[in-house]
Amino acid sequence: xxxxxxxxxxxxxxxxxxxxxxxxxxxxxxxxxxxxxxxxxxxxxxxxxxxxxxxxxxxxxxxxxxxxxxxxxxxxxxxxxxxxxxxxxxxxxxxxxxxxxxxxxxxxxxxxxxxxxxxxxxxxxxxxxxxxxxxxxxxxxxxxxxxxxxxxxxxxxxxxxxxxxxxxxxxxxxxxxxxxxxxxxxxxxxxxxxxxxxxxxxxxxxxxxxxxxxxxxx
Amino acid sequence: xxxxxxxxxxxxxxxxxxxxxxxxxxxxxxxxxxxxxxxxxxxxxxxxxxxxxxxxxxxxxxxxxxxxxxxxxxxxxxxxxxxxxxxxxxxxxxxxxxxxxxxxxxxxxxxxxxxxxxxxxxxxxxxxxxxxxxxxxxxxxxxxxxxxxxxxxxxxxxxxxxxxxxxxxxxxxxxxxxxxxxxxxxxxxxxxxxxxxxxxxxxxxxxxxxxxxxxxxxxxxxxxxxxxxxxxxxxxxxxxxxxxxxxxxxxxxxxxxxxxxxxxxxxxxxxxxxxxxxxxx
Amino acid sequence: xxxxxxxxxxxxxxxxxxxxxxxxxxxxxxxxxxxxxxxxxxxxxxxxxxxxxxxxxxxxxxxxxxxxxxxxxxxxxxxxxxxxxxxxxxxxxxxxxxxxxxxxxxxxxxxxxxxxxxxxxxxxxxxxxxxxxxxxxxxxxxxxxxxxxxxxxxxxxxxxxxxxxxxxxxxxxxxxxxxxxxxxxxxxxxxxxxxxxxxxxxxxxxxxxxxxxxxxxxxxxxxxxxxxxxxxxxxxxxxxxxxxxxxxxxxxxxxxxxxxxxxxxxxxxxxxxxxxxxxxxxxxxxxxxxxxxxxxxxxxxxxxxxxxxxxxxxxxxxxxxxxxxxxxxxxxxxxxxxxxxxxxxxxxxxxxxxxxxxxxxxxxxxxxxxxxxxxxxxxxxxxxxxxxxxxxxxxxxxxxxxxxxxxxxxxxxxxxxxxxx
Numbered sequence: 001x002x003x004x005x006x007x008x009x010x011x012x013x014x015x016x017x018x019x020x021x022x023x024x025x026x027x028x029x030x031x032x033x034x035x036x037x038x039x040x041x042x043x044x045x046x047x048x049x050x051x052x053x054x055x056x057x058x059x060x061x062x063x064x065x066x067x068x069x070x071x072x073x074x075x076x077x078x079x080x081x082x083x084x085x086x087x088x089x090x091x092x093x094x095x096x097x098x099x100x101x102x103x104x105x106x107x108x109x110x111x112x113x114x115x116x117x118x119x120x121x122x123x124x125x126x127x128x129x130x131x132x133x134x135x136x137x138x139x140x141x142x143x144x145x146x147x148x149x150x151x152x153x154x155x156x157x158x159x160x161x162x163x164x165x166x167x168x169x170x171x172x173x174x175x176x177x178x179x180x181x182x183x184x185x186x187x188x189x190x191x192x193x194x195x196x197x198x199x200x201x202x203x204x205x206x207x208x209x210x211x212x213x214x215x216x217x218x
Numbered sequence: 219x220x221x222x223x224x225x226x227x228x229x230x231x232x233x234x235x236x237x238x239x240x241x242x243x244x245x246x247x248x249x250x251x252x253x254x255x256x257x258x259x260x261x262x263x264x265x266x267x268x269x270x271x272x273x274x275x276x277x278x279x280x281x282x283x284x285x286x287x288x289x290x291x292x293x294x295x296x297x298x299x300x301x302x303x304x305x306x307x308x309x310x311x312x313x314x315x316x317x318x319x320x321x322x323x324x325x326x327x328x329x330x331x332x333x334x335x336x337x338x339x340x341x342x343x344x345x346x347x348x349x350x351x352x353x354x355x356x357x358x359x360x361x362x363x364x365x366x367x368x369x370x371x372x373x374x375x376x377x378x379x380x381x382x383x384x385x386x387x388x389x390x391x392x393x394x395x396x397x398x399x400x401x402x403x404x405x406x407x408x409x410x411x412x413x414x415x416x417x418x419x420x421x422x423x424x425x426x427x428x429x430x431x432x433x434x435x436x437x438x439x440x441x442x443x444x445x446x447x448x449x450x451x452x453x454x455x456x457x458x459x460x461x462x463x464x465x466x467x468x469x470x471x472x473x474x475x476x477x478x479x480x481x482x483x484x485x486x487x488x489x490x491x492x493x494x495x496x497x498x499x
Numbered sequence: 500x501x502x503x504x505x506x507x508x509x510x511x512x513x514x515x516x517x518x519x520x521x522x523x524x525x526x527x528x529x530x531x532x533x534x535x536x537x538x539x540x541x542x543x544x545x546x547x548x549x550x551x552x553x554x555x556x557x558x559x560x561x562x563x564x565x566x567x568x569x570x571x572x573x574x575x576x577x578x579x580x581x582x583x584x585x586x587x588x589x590x591x592x593x594x595x596x597x598x599x600x601x602x603x604x605x606x607x608x609x610x611x612x613x614x615x616x617x618x619x620x621x622x623x624x625x626x627x628x629x630x631x632x633x634x635x636x637x638x639x640x641x642x643x644x645x646x647x648x649x650x651x652x653x654x655x656x657x658x659x660x661x662x663x664x665x666x667x668x669x670x671x672x673x674x675x676x677x678x679x680x681x682x683x684x685x686x687x688x689x690x691x692x693x694x695x696x697x698x699x700x701x702x703x704x705x706x707x708x709x710x711x712x713x714x715x716x717x718x719x720x721x722x723x724x725x726x727x728x729x730x731x732x733x734x735x736x737x738x739x740x741x742x743x744x745x746x747x748x749x750x751x752x753x754x755x756x757x758x759x760x761x762x763x764x765x766x767x768x769x770x771x772x773x774x775x776x777x778x779x780x781x782x783x784x785x786x787x788x789x790x791x792x793x794x795x796x797x798x799x800x801x802x803x804x805x806x807x808x809x810x811x812x813x814x815x816x817x818x819x820x821x822x823x824x825x826x827x828x829x830x831x832x833x834x835x836x837x838x839x840x841x842x843x844x845x846x847x848x849x850x851x852x853x854x855x856x857x858x859x860x861x862x863x864x865x866x867x868x869x870x871x872x873x874x875x876x877x878x879x880x881x882x883x884x885x886x887x888x889x890x891x892x893x894x895x896x897x898x899x900x901x902x903x904x905x906x907x908x909x910x911x912x913x914x915x916x917x918x919x920x
Binding site: 018024047056095107111112122123129155187190191192195197198200201203207 | 545549566568569586653655659661662663664665671672675678679682683692726728730732736738739742761762763765766767770771791792793794795796799801802804810824825827828830833834836847848850852854855858862863864866867868870874878880882883885886889890893
């Protein structure tokens with residue numbers, strides 16, 4: 001029964017989700033919202049599992065002076081600082097002026113933005129490595145990438161902006177063409193494949209053929 | 219090891235350094251130059267979609283991003299709200315990301331500080347409302363398809379949905395004239411297209427980070443999106459179209475320089491690759 | 500109407516038009532964006548009748564199709580004065596059919612130029628009639644604004660109702676049934692023992708090699724199952740592949756580390772890894788903390804993993820699931836320490852990043868096929884076959900559609916519209 005009950009729940013919820021898409025009548029129109037509400041309630045409660053697991057592992061790491069345990073100290077201190085700031089802020093802990101908001105604006109936001117900004121540097125190094133004209137396909141990719149990169153920024157305007165009354169923009173036009181036709185065609189092909197793969201996987205799960213996500217073999 | 223072999227195995231930190239310098243220099247005050255640039259078709263279409271709205275039309279602006287994506291999306295949000303307010307369009311704000319409505323407040327304050335908009339003395343609840351964040355990702359959009367009030371019983375200030383004058387007679391998407399989605403990932407433009415545009419025929423425009431934008435192109439061509447702003451370039455173009463110039467125009471130059479450096483390295487890398495390969499042969 | 504009256508009204512109408520044109524030009528010049536009608540009508544000498552717009556015509560009310568009831572669509576023909584800028588809005592009014600003419604209530608408004616409003620406040624058991632008021636504004640010399648309206652004739656009677664089938668989605672149902680049937684049919688065929696061919700997927704062929712390499716080097720395997728929760732089908736595909744990788748790791752006695760960004764994924768992945776170790780006959784080697792939670796925050800998660808990668812230098816890294824902008828931040832860091840990297844995602848925007856920074860990348864549907872491929876389980880392979888036949892049908896439909904649409908025989912694309920509920 002340990003395996004059967006989850007399978008039955010999966011099948012029932014999966015079928016109801018499919019059916020409600022075609023039936024607008026009550027009660028079917030409410031099922032999707034109902035089940036999604038349940039999911040979000042469970043996920044919200046489950047956050048404690050994760051948060052406490054992180055805390056537990058970090059404290060053990062400090063106690064046993066495991067390798068790089070100093071990082072665990074930062075985790076524990078940050079964990080408690082944010083939690084205490086949130087609790088002290090009361091119900092309105094997210095409103096401007098609270099300690100929590102200060103930490104959010106002045107520590108969390110810059111740190112997150114920094115991580116995202118690293119992407120610019122990594123795109124550069126990855127491009128340097130990947131864009132090599134090793135064969136015909138790679139050369140096509142290289143040329144396309146090259147033109148799109150130039151067309152997406154101000155090269156046109158800097159190079160050809162003074163030609164004619166309003167300037168000409170060949171690079172932007174080529175870049176738009178690449179994005180709107182070859183890129184779009186490829187994207188759509190991938191998306192159709194993904195959609196079919198999703199349907200197939202969903203069916204396998206609903207029918208109980210794919211069970212490994214429940215733990216263990218098939 | 220020859221020069222070209224060294225270039226092939228160049229330490230990536232050199233690339234990082236040059237990219238960093240190229241990003242930084244154009245935004246220094248002494249280096250600021252005024253660059254004219256053209257507007258892409260997808261940005262123009264989005265602007266045209268907003269432009270054809272008669273005064274009094276209701277625009278739902280969804281802030282589906284958080285601070286990390288703000289450098290790209292906040293200028294778009296700023297220009298959007300300034301345009302909507304200055305053209306007497308009614309604004310309904312919401313977010314599917316927890317931090318979205320906070321980002322919205324930043325843009326609202328900036329827009330209200332514009333002298334021309336301040337002179338209008340816009341009233342909260344009559345000219346604009348902030349419904350806040352609601353968890354549930356695309357299911358929130360689904361729920362809004364039948365009833366906004368179910369998804370957002372109260373706004374960020376604790377007012378009941380029915381107490382807000384702007385929202386009287388706004389039951390669902392059929393009572394909204396345009397949806398402007400600012401998106402940095404999931405849930406975002408794809409979900410708005412799949413639920414709001416496909417199922418409820420909503421007129422939808424999207425503003426995406428550069429990383430996300432290619433994903434929205436199929437929907438643009440398919441007509442599910444009215445228009446699209448992609449990355450910093452899209453932001454700069456939108457600032458130009460709305461005539462509310464902000465940071466994006468300046469950051470655009472940084473991005474151009476960075477692209478130049480990347481292209482430079484790609485060229486160097488390829489030359490090095492061919493030279494060393496020929497030597498080996 | 501006498502000819503004198505006609506002349507007067509023609510002249511006053513022409514005057515109004517002139518004023519409107521002038522106001523429009525002024526408004527465009529100054530860019531005020533104020534309603535043109537309002538600007539024009541601020542002239543004191545204009546009477547109410549002169550600015551009263553012609554009424555809207557042919558008001559039709561109809562139950563909104565394919566919905567859950569409670570909604571009626573009202574459409575009308577624009578007032579002839581709409582284009583002249585003499586209408587600022589249309590107010591749609593409603594009354595239950597049996598009540599008197601005075602019982603109208605405004606249920607919605609539409610801007611000038613719009614010819615439809617949906618009444619979302621209808622009750623299914625009641626029959627309603629509607630009328631549309633074309634509204635213009637008259638600005639008096641005192642500065643007061645008064646609405647000047649003209650009413651259309653009343654609409655037909657209409658009643659809202661809920662439907663049991665959304666006919667707009669018939670095509671989706673047909674396509675879904677065909678694809679579903681194909682998948683189930685081939686699963687049945689596979690069960691009967693029919694041999695099914697599956698092409699080689701380089702990324703999955705390399706899984707053994709990647710795990711083996713970590714064993715040889717005596718270093719860890721990192722497995723990242725994406726950044727989304729268990730409701731995302733890519734995460735399910737990701738943790739499914741984790742089961743196969745964990746079993747191999749258990750057999751090779753290689754250390755496995757699964758940092759996750761969602762609590763529910765942690766719980767699920769733990770079960771899967773535990774079961775995999777038991778199936779491999781090494782339950783003692785399993786430790787709960789192999790699967791551990793870091794943070795729900797996208798870039799916090801990326802930062803934590805980058806730190807762990809730089810410090811612990813794993814030999815092998817798997818990225819299987821849904822990723823966003825963190826994809827390249829993770830993969831490039833893995834690349835910098837020389838790890839062998841296998842990625843799989845159905846996020847089209849992230850695929851180029853993984854292709855650039857990883858050794859092997861499962862593109863889109865290959866991620867979903869991975870479980871079947873690795874297990875060689877006939878039932879799972881059967882579903883792949885069905886899916887591929889479905890793809891063939893899609894390709895045929897695209898080719899046929901392009902031909903029909905190009906030749907202008909039929910609007911083929913309209914068959915696939917999914918309209919409002």
